[in-house]
Amino acid sequence: MEVKNDHVLIQSNVEINNKPYILSLTRTQLTWEPTSIETGRSSTISEQLAKQKVHVQDMREVIGVHPVKPPSKPSRGFKKSYNSKHDSPMFIELHPIGPLAFAVSMVTNTSKPRWRCKMINFLCTDTYLCQQWIDKIKEVLAIPAFNRPRRLLVFINPLAGNKKAEKIYREKVQPFFEIAEIHVDVIVTERANHARDTVQSGYDLRTVDGLVCVGGDGIFTELLNGLLTRTNTEAGMEQTLDHDPISPDLRIGIIPAGSTDCIVYTTTGVADPATSALHIIIGDSIGIDVCSVYHGDYFQRYCVSMLGYGYFGDLLKESENNRWMGKLRYDWSGLKKIFANRAYEGEIEFRESPDSKSRPTDGVRCFIGCSVCQAAGDRKSQDSIQIRTAAPALFTISQEDLVQNSSDGWQTIRGRFCSIKCLTLSCACSLSDKGLAPNCHLGDGCSDLVLVRECSRFNFFRFLLSTNKPELNQFDLDFVEVYRVKEFRFRPISSEESDSDTALNRKSRHKKLRPQRSSLWNCDGEVLENPVVNARVHCQLVRLFARGRPTLERSNENHSCCVACEKGEM
Ligand SMILES: Nc1ncnc2c1ncn2[C@@H]1O[C@H](COP(=O)(O)OP(=O)(O)OP(=O)(O)O)[C@@H](O)[C@H]1O
Numbered sequence: 001m002e003v004k005n006d007h008v009l010i011q012s013n014v015e016i017n018n019k020p021y022i023l024s025l026t027r028t029q030l031t032w033e034p035t036s037i038e039t040g041r042s043s044t045i046s047e048q049l050a051k052q053k054v055h056v057q058d059m060r061e062v063i064g065v066h067p068v069k070p071p072s073k074p075s076r077g078f079k080k081s082y083n084s085k086h087d088s089p090m091f092i093e094l095h096p097i098g099p100l101a102f103a104v105s106m107v108t109n110t111s112k113p114r115w116r117c118k119m120i121n122f123l124c125t126d127t128y129l130c131q132q133w134i135d136k137i138k139e140v141l142a143i144p145a146f147n148r149p150r151r152l153l154v155f156i157n158p159l160a161g162n163k164k165a166e167k168i169y170r171e172k173v174q175p176f177f178e179i180a181e182i183h184v185d186v187i188v189t190e191r192a193n194h195a196r197d198t199v200q201s202g203y204d205l206r207t208v209d210g211l212v213c214v215g216g217d218g219i220f221t222e223l224l225n226g227l228l229t230r231t232n233t234e235a236g237m238e239q240t241l242d243h244d245p246i247s248p249d250l251r252i253g254i255i256p257a258g259s260t261d262c263i264v265y266t267t268t269g270v271a272d273p274a275t276s277a278l279h280i281i282i283g284d285s286i287g288i289d290v291c292s293v294y295h296g297d298y299f300q301r302y303c304v305s306m307l308g309y310g311y312f313g314d315l316l317k318e319s320e321n322n323r324w325m326g327k328l329r330y331d332w333s334g335l336k337k338i339f340a341n342r343a344y345e346g347e348i349e350f351r352e353s354p355d356s357k358s359r360p361t362d363g364v365r366c367f368i369g370c371s372v373c374q375a376a377g378d379r380k381s382q383d384s385i386q387i388r389t390a391a392p393a394l395f396t397i398s399q400e401d402l403v404q405n406s407s408d409g410w411q412t413i414r415g416r417f418c419s420i421k422c423l424t425l426s427c428a429c430s431l432s433d434k435g436l437a438p439n440c441h442l443g444d445g446c447s448d449l450v451l452v453r454e455c456s457r458f459n460f461f462r463f464l465l466s467t468n469k470p471e472l473n474q475f476d477l478d479f480v481e482v483y484r485v486k487e488f489r490f491r492p493i494s495s496e497e498s499d500s501d502t503a504l505n506r507k508s509r510h511k512k513l514r515p516q517r518s519s520l521w522n523c524d525g526e527v528l529e530n531p532v533v534n535a536r537v538h539c540q541l542v543r544l545f546a547r548g549r550p551t552l553e554r555s556n557e558n559h560s561c562c563v564a565c566e567k568g569e570m
Pocket residue numbers: 157158159160161162189190191192193194214215216217218219220222257258259260261262525
């Protein structure tokens with residue numbers, strides 16, 4: 001986002017905490033500096049700024065502005081100008097009706113994962129000036145380049161996490177939306193798939209600038225599936241294996257109130273409702289990859305976090321049977337499945353990422369401004385321009401696909417697997433900061449495919465432990481393989497199936513195959529009934545109100561701020 005034209009729109013004397021300042025506004029910055037400190041001629045600009053405690057506030061990080069009551073005891077300098085009638089018996093009648101002071105709310109700590117908001121009161125010399133300030137600041141916040149949402153459709157899952165989603169929204173999010181003057185339409189869901197169905201059909205999405213869910217990863221994937229299906233249906237695009245889905249115009253925001261909240265953690269660096277609300281208000285935007293899953297040519301679901309077979313599929317199935325146990329059901333089911341130690345025979349075919357520099361074991365983590373995701377985003381825009389100009393009829397198939405299909409590029413692995421995981425994002429969460437796929441990128445157009453070959457109970461436990469402990473690396477284990485893939489297909493192999501039938505046509509085999517013993521796919525927490533799947537990754541298909549995780553170094557930086565700012569933190 002680039003906002004040009006940085007001339008001063010308004011400038012005047014104001015007071016902050018009874019001290020005089022000069023306040024200036026441009027289209028990018030709000031600046032205030034004390035009027036009482038002299039500028040030394042010999043010093044550099046940065047030295048002067050430091051000496052004068054000039055505070056420069058990026059307008060992108062301003063949440064809103066509103067009139068406030070002036071302090072009961074204004075300072076001497078200001079008393080004369082705006083309180084000159086106080087000595088007169090006519091004071092009550094002549095006291096101005098308009099505001100004399102305004103408050104600007106802004107984000108702090110943006111270099112850290114957890115954001116906060118602070119409010120600074122500016123006292124003006126007269127009401128006309130105060131109103132001018134309010135109007136000008138609102139004008140700047142509304143400039144299209146900031147891309148802020150004005151109207152939102154909010155879904156609250158009252159049963160998410162520990163059933164506090166409604167309270168979290170009312171107490172930690174709604175006050176910020178009010179300051180930012182965002183109009184919200186709130187729907188408290190009444191059943192599973194209520195949010196998906198509302199978005200998919202029925203609601204006039206032209207009346208909103210974004211969708212927000214308050215809950216866990218489950219309600220987010222409902223919104224994502226509803227929005228993508230709606231967008232593609234309205235565009236007349238079939239959801240079949242050989243069509244690239246179209247990106248929706250609306251962004252999605254996630255207010256974490258679920259049990260794990262790994263999507264919000266991976267895209268903002270923290271699972272914190274206030275931080276998420278602030279990302280939404282300031283109009284942050286990041287494109288994330290989405291994996292579309294098919295059975296043969298039939299569309300099943302869109303998946304953003306994990307598509308897991310074997311252990312993770314069995315765990316989900318088992319935990320569904322034990323819902324009465326609450327959150328504990330995951331631990332119980334996980335333990336049972338470790339002891340069961342099942343391995344499933346299958347054949348997996350995949351097409352690796354053409355970018356040989358980016359590998360799932362390269363140790364390159366995805367942080368804000370990630371160069372791998374940026375390069376993928378640039379490639380995606382170039383591809384779509386070329387395809388549009390060269391051959392409109394081929395618009396649904398990307399350039400890369402055409403090249404890859406012509407030279408095949410598929411690899412096949414057959415074997416017995418305890419677990420197969422396809423991760424489209426790292427799945428970091430507060431319990432495991434590195435996530436299930438530590439080097440997976442949010443928007444590189446690829447997923448990390450992790451294959452855990454048949455192994456002992458003890459080794460499988462080691463594998464699970466290594467996905468959690470920062471000092472351990474799951475890819476050091478010799479029964480674990482990882483590939484960065486653009487797409488893959490999987491089919492279980494039944495015990496009767498002999499090696500001699502490998503020459504059979506794959507498609508017809510998929511239809512006829514009825515494996516005796518297979519697992520299920522866990523697709524973002526939903527069970528897929530048929531174990532035969534095809535999956536494709538779509539680069540940055542959906543945009544979220546987020547900007548990625550801050551780097552560890554930036555997270556540890558101290559935030560410098562002027563004295564006035566340190567007061568009034570919300
Ligand atoms: N009113 C409702 N009643 C029953 N189920 C609902 C309702 N609203 C949403 N759901 C379903 O609840 C499931 C779980 O919700 P959600 O993911 O928000 O919470 P969670 O499971 O606690 O969090 P996480 O997914 O992060 O572990 C979703 O799959 C969603 O379809």
